[in-house]
Amino acid sequence: MSRTDRNVISIRDFTRKGLEDILELAQTMEGCRGEPYLTGRILATLFFEPSTRTRLSFESAMKLLGGEVIGFSDPGLTSLTKGETIRDTVRMVESYADCIVVRHPLEGVARYISEVSKVPVINAGDGSNQHPTQTCLDLYTIQKCHGRIDDLTIGFLGDLKYGRTVHSLAVALSHFGARMFFISSPQLRMPEAFLEEVRANQCECIETGSMQDVLPKLDVLYATRIQKERFPDPVEYEKQKGIWRIDLAALSEAKKSLKVLHPLPRGLEIASDIDGTPYAQYYQQAANGVPVRQALLCMLLEAGPCAS
Amino acid sequence: MRILKVSAIKEGTVIDHLPSEVTFKILEILGLKNPDTLITVATNLQSKHMGTKGIIKIGSRFLTPTEADKIAILAPSAVINIIKDYKVVEKRPVSIPDTIEAVARCSNPNCITNHDEATSKFFTISRDPLKLRCHYCERVMREEDVTIL
Numbered sequence: 001m002s003r004t005d006r007n008v009i010s011i012r013d014f015t016r017k018g019l020e021d022i023l024e025l026a027q028t029m030e031g032c033r034g035e036p037y038l039t040g041r042i043l044a045t046l047f048f049e050p051s052t053r054t055r056l057s058f059e060s061a062m063k064l065l066g067g068e069v070i071g072f073s074d075p076g077l078t079s080l081t082k083g084e085t086i087r088d089t090v091r092m093v094e095s096y097a098d099c100i101v102v103r104h105p106l107e108g109v110a111r112y113i114s115e116v117s118k119v120p121v122i123n124a125g126d127g128s129n130q131h132p133t134q135t136c137l138d139l140y141t142i143q144k145c146h147g148r149i150d151d152l153t154i155g156f157l158g159d160l161k162y163g164r165t166v167h168s169l170a171v172a173l174s175h176f177g178a179r180m181f182f183i184s185s186p187q188l189r190m191p192e193a194f195l196e197e198v199r200a201n202q203c204e205c206i207e208t209g210s211m212q213d214v215l216p217k218l219d220v221l222y223a224t225r226i227q228k229e230r231f232p233d234p235v236e237y238e239k240q241k242g243i244w245r246i247d248l249a250a251l252s253e254a255k256k257s258l259k260v261l262h263p264l265p266r267g268l269e270i271a272s273d274i275d276g277t278p279y280a281q282y283y284q285q286a287a288n289g290v291p292v293r294q295a296l297l298c299m300l301l302e303a304g305p306c307a308s
Numbered sequence: 309m310r311i312l313k314v315s316a317i318k319e320g321t322v323i324d325h326l327p328s329e330v331t332f333k334i335l336e337i338l339g340l341k342n343p344d345t346l347i348t349v350a351t352n353l354q355s356k357h358m359g360t361k362g363i364i365k366i367g368s369r370f371l372t373p374t375e376a377d378k379i380a381i382l383a384p385s386a387v388i389n390i391i392k393d394y395k396v397v398e399k400r401p402v403s404i405p406d407t408i409e410a411v412a413r414c415s416n417p418n419c420i421t422n423h424d425e426a427t428s429k430f431f432t433i434s435r436d437p438l439k440l441r442c443h444y445c446e447r448v449m450r451e452e453d454v455t456i457l
């Protein structure tokens with residue numbers, strides 16, 4: 001991301017260099033609290049859909065650097081339920097805040113807001129499309145555990161069809177020469193369009209239905225929850241939900257340096273006997289959301305280390 | 309030659325080399341189902357290159373760039389002939405532009421362009437086969453998903 005980029009909407013907007021700049025700045029934000037980089041700045045968080053981790057970590061990131069947060073997490077309480085257009089909402093909010101974070105159930109809302117807003121916009125999730133700050137923190141976590149992102153072998157497990165974090169991370173990793181295994185049932189395979197996009201960047205992609213075959217090769221296992229809310233048919237969900245379950249015994253075949261990531265909340269995919277082991281990185285991953293978001297806020301608001 | 313005489317136009321547009329099956333669709337998107345000008349339409353004409361083809365001749369009317377883009381998406385083989393004083397003065401093969409605005413509807417029902425005031429916009433990622441990426445929801449539409457506005 002260069003200083004002139006005003007928004008964080010989609011991982012597709014970023015080059016490898018842009019991603020590396022974010023990770024580098026996040027590193028310097030590690031443990032950064034009480035620095036008055038964002039004093040006097042206000043972040044508006046517009047959550048038209050529920051979120052715990054993302055909203056709280058944005059608030060924490062802003063407040064740790066001296067900033068303030070306004071916003072809502074229940075659109076039922078706003079005039080939007082009275083039929084106000086998104087454009088009018090943005091017209092109002094941009095005069096109250098220096099930056100907007102938005103999550104919305106419709107795909108493309110963050111992009112649209114960034115086109116009508118005078119202040120920078122961050123996409124915190126638009127339907128099943130993008131969640132770029134999650135991808136940044138996933139990359140940051142991988143770099144932190146392995147000291148690099150290049151030339152790693154990554155296995156994606158679980159709901160590869162609907163999981164937007166998987167789609168975005170695979171696209172981002174395709175800039176880093178990753179080898180990727182997509183482990184899923186036939187019903188929840190990675191969509192063809194994403195496989196094509198990743199392969200276009202000369203990355204090796206292999207789809208498989210068997211975890212045991214690929215586990216010994218992996219540096220990172222990125223597990224995802226089977227999302228009940230995405231299934232049109234509850235019977236199908238019941239069939240799918242317990243298919244993947246990794247416990248400590250299953251990891252006996254894995255490299256000692258394997259790291260297990262998960263965007264959380266988890267379902268049945270990861271047994272709790274992994275939690276305290278060096279494999280488990282998902283709590284650290286959630287914690288990494290704070291320095292990564294501190295970095296992004298400083299970049300967009302041209303504050304602290306990014307002041308011009 | 310006889311056909312040409314019957315349908316000759318002094319000024320206007322001849323859209324040639326249309327796949328037969330999209331000829332009437334193109335009339336529809338050009339708003340020419342109830343025309344107020346002279347229009348000649350033919351389909352299933354024998355064509356050396358295409359097997360059969362369609363052709364639309366419209367008197368006293370020239371196409372806008374947006375209309376030409378719509379034709380390009382449905383019929384990449386089409387040629388737009390500009391007629392002045394009974395002669396073909398310009399031949400414009402259509403081409404699918406890199407950015408397509410306000411021309412097609414996004415096939416994703418959950419896309420903002422199908423709900424709010426945002427105008428549809430696509431980036432062409434492949435012409436043959438046709439693949440368009442929605443600027444908003446980022447889904448890829450193939451030819452069979454495309455609806456012209």
Ligand SMILES: Nc1ncnc2c1ncn2[C@@H]1O[C@H](COP(=O)(O)OP(=O)(O)OP(=O)(O)O)[C@@H](O)[C@H]1O
Nearest residue numbers: 312315316317318322324365387389391394395396
């Ligand atoms: N004055 C006119 N009125 C109606 N139609 C016309 C007129 N002049 C030409 N056309 C039609 O426009 C199309 C293009 O004319 P042109 O003379 O360029 O034919 P062509 O050499 O076969 O072109 P192409 O190589 O594109 O097939 C033909 O289908 C022709 O019948």
Ligand SMILES: [Mg+2]
Nearest residue numbers: 324325355356
């Ligand atoms: Mg001809």
Ligand SMILES: [Zn+2]
Nearest residue numbers: 414419442445
């Ligand atoms: Zn769309």
